[in-house]
Amino acid sequence: MSVDPNRWNMSSKEYNLSVAPMPNPTTLSSLQSPPPLVHVKSPYSCVALPPLPQFHVAINPLLERGTSERIDYDVRMHPSTAKKLHGFSSVSQWQAEAAINPSLGSLTIRSALVERSIVVFPGNMDRWIVTIYNVLLAVHYTVCMSVTDDHRRRQLEGCYKWVGLTPSPTEHDVWILLTR
Secondary structure, eight states: OOTTTTTTOOTTTOOOOTTTTOOOHHHHEEEEEEEHHTTTTSSTTTOOOOOOOOOEEOOOTTTTTTSSOEEOOOSSGGGOOEEEEESSOOOHHHTTTTTTTSOOOOOOEEETTTTEEEEEOOSSSTTTTBHHHHHHHHHHHHHHOOOHHHHHHHTTTTBEEEEEEEEEEESSSSEEEEEO
């Protein structure tokens, strides 16, 4: 019996095809091919998406661009530093107001300050209301986490003052954050 250290034992019964039983050709072909696709349940079948809401979603005037009610806010700072420019309500009162009406499960914002979308969820899952505070906090954290590159930080210097949100001209229920 010859044994090559780099190969199987050439004379062993396990390797010798003339001694090993031949598999049934129908069994062999079924083992080598995948099961047939069921197109109704296939990952390639079409799945209907839920319809987009047909109602108008309004943003709170404090967050909106170009309204008489505005906030003074540098998005690099914590939302507790934001100030309502008109009226005398405390920070906790106006920041607890709903950010959108009707209330949706989330609010999507795009900004030149960050590359990815900012998706804002309710801070309190019991109420399912996205508040002004939730929006300011999500923008603050996203901006702080994404502007870590010194070149990008210098490029955006002075562009952190909140101007407001405006509806996206190309995407349904997406808002564009404008800063100066």
